[in-house]
Amino acid sequence: MSLRHFLHLSDVGGEGIAHILNEAMERKERRAGWPRGKPDADKPLEGHVLAMIFERNSTRTRLSFDMAMRQLGGTTIVIDGGSSQLGRGETIADTARVVSRYVDAIMVRTDHHDKAELLAEHSDVPVINGLTDLSHPCQLLADMQTVIERRAKLAGSRWAWLGDGNNVCNSVIEAASLMHFGLAVACPNGFEPDVAMCAMASTRDDIYFTDNPREAIEGAEVVLTDTWISMGQEDGEYRNEAFAPFQVNEALMAFAAPGATFLHCLPAHRGEEVTDAVIDGPQSAVWDEAENRLHAQKALLLWALGKLD
Numbered sequence: 001m002s003l004r005h006f007l008h009l010s011d012v013g014g015e016g017i018a019h020i021l022n023e024a025m026e027r028k029e030r031r032a033g034w035p036r037g038k039p040d041a042d043k044p045l046e047g048h049v050l051a052m053i054f055e056r057n058s059t060r061t062r063l064s065f066d067m068a069m070r071q072l073g074g075t076t077i078v079i080d081g082g083s084s085q086l087g088r089g090e091t092i093a094d095t096a097r098v099v100s101r102y103v104d105a106i107m108v109r110t111d112h113h114d115k116a117e118l119l120a121e122h123s124d125v126p127v128i129n130g131l132t133d134l135s136h137p138c139q140l141l142a143d144m145q146t147v148i149e150r151r152a153k154l155a156g157s158r159w160a161w162l163g164d165g166n167n168v169c170n171s172v173i174e175a176a177s178l179m180h181f182g183l184a185v186a187c188p189n190g191f192e193p194d195v196a197m198c199a200m201a202s203t204r205d206d207i208y209f210t211d212n213p214r215e216a217i218e219g220a221e222v223v224l225t226d227t228w229i230s231m232g233q234e235d236g237e238y239r240n241e242a243f244a245p246f247q248v249n250e251a252l253m254a255f256a257a258p259g260a261t262f263l264h265c266l267p268a269h270r271g272e273e274v275t276d277a278v279i280d281g282p283q284s285a286v287w288d289e290a291e292n293r294l295h296a297q298k299a300l301l302l303w304a305l306g307k308l309d
């Protein structure tokens with residue numbers, strides 16, 4: 001069997017994603033009421049170790065992968081850019097060759113997507129993309145799980161993305177292409193998503209792009225946004241003016257479908273891309289979304305390690 005890298009959602013495909021989401025929801029259900037501090041009853045990854053390489057900050061990704069491995073009976077090792085030899089210039093290829101001699105899988109969060117590709121190319125174990133400048137596929141597994149929980153189905157549902165055409169936005173487009181849900185992406189001019197990701201959606205007339213946030217959100221059942229300044233863009237204060245009309249506030253949410261679900265990958269910049277009233281309001285599913293990172297990644301790890309077909 002070839003290595004099951006997960007750099008893009010398309011590495012799993014639509015059917016594979018559906019299978020992973022089912023497994024995630026089943027495991028979540030089985031875990032309900034389970035005593036804290038105990039691994040899952042079956043411990044399918046007992047003895048397995050996941051190395052987690054971080055060249056960017058993280059709270060959710062780090063904790064959810066760590067807890068996912070622990071609950072599945074495995075363990076993790078964190079390698080951060082600052083204290084490892086990566087920080088002193090050891091190449092990604094050599095790092096991949098060495099790390100994959102020790103561990104069973106690698107999760108990487110890094111700045112340039114090419115680095116994740118290079119890591120996978122030179123690794124003897126599966127490599128999982130835990131966010132790059134191009135995409136954040138793990139986030140979308142959790143987002144899709146949250147939408148299924150709230151709205152019962154993905155196919156045919158209508159999503160709207162408002163704000164920066166960033167890594168998370170790119171993965172939303174990929175998810176819509178693979179899982180057949182409708183998507184309107186509204187970004188200011190000059191902040192559009194990746195051209196190749198958009199090309200994936202070019203055959204679909206229910207995925208479209210606009211610079212008009214009101215047009216995008218009209219009738220949407222799922223509304224998503226993210227920070228206007230992603231990691232590595234910290235000199236981007238000038239962006240706030242261009243993005244102001246894209247703020248998800250109560251006035252804009254009023255144009256979404258009644259009972260629309262609000263999602264945000266977090267961390268949120270309250271008062272910028274989203275107001276307190278929306279993120280803390282009844283339509284917000286952000287805490288379930290964050291929790292679902294754990295459940296979705298448990299299923300993803302099982303898939304990557306050949307324990308789930």
Ligand code: CP
Binds near residue numbers: 139
């Ligand atoms: N959403 C997400 O990936 O959060 P972290 O940056 O905290 O990992």
Ligand code: NVA
Binds near residue numbers: 227230
């Ligand atoms: N777009 C954000 C996502 C953080 C999880 C970033 O890259 O910083």
